[in-house]
Amino acid sequence: MGEDRTLLIIWHSRTGASEQMAKAAARHENARLIRASNVTTHDLLDAAGYVFVCPENLASISGEMKEMFDTHYYAVLGKTEGRPYASIIAAGSDGEGAQRQLDRIATGWRLKRVADPKVVNFGAQKAEEIWAEKTVPPQIERECEELGLSISEGISLGVF
Structure with missing residues (x-):
């Protein structure tokens, strides 16, 4: 596990x-929130587990999230094995392409998925809908909060 x-x-x-x-x-209290462009190798190595949250763009994870993985891939390879992870994808339709891509990267890092993929479909298909600011429904926010808390608790209890 990570140092903490x-x-x-x-x-x-x-x-x-x-x-x-x-x-x-x-x-x-045991969560640390960092935008993908600000993540360092040290951040990744110190963490005991991860939740990756990004939009699906053209059937892939967003470019900034992909860049984070590309930048740190080799620096953490072999050093994060077995750590738990989960994912949350904001999708315009099905989110499957982004989810598959993220899972392939996590498999390369040898992370362990500990929660079902969470894909939230906003149904945005037209340019103006895609680029519009989104509001996450309260129920989805609660589900995301519960996901983070359950993984954090699992880490604290040594389940993961």
Whole structure:
């Protein structure tokens, strides 16, 4: 595990949905919330587990999230094995492409998925809908908060 029991919530957002969901997942004392572009290798190595939160863009994870993985991939390879992770994807339709891509990267880091993928479909299909600021429904925020809390508790209890 990482040096401490911190759950690192890494996020990227263009229209607010992923940021809102990441902040909800981080509403507990053992969470650390960092935008993907600000993550360091040290942050990744010190964390005991991860929640990755981003939008699906053109059937892939967002560019900023992909850049975070690309930047740190080799620096953490072989050093994060077995750590727990979960994901939250803000999608315009199905989110499956982004989820598959994220899972393949996590498999390369040999992380352990500890919660079902959470894909939130906002149904945005037209340009003006896609680029519009999003508001996450309260129930979805609660589900994201519960996801973060359950993983954090699992880390604290040594379940993961």
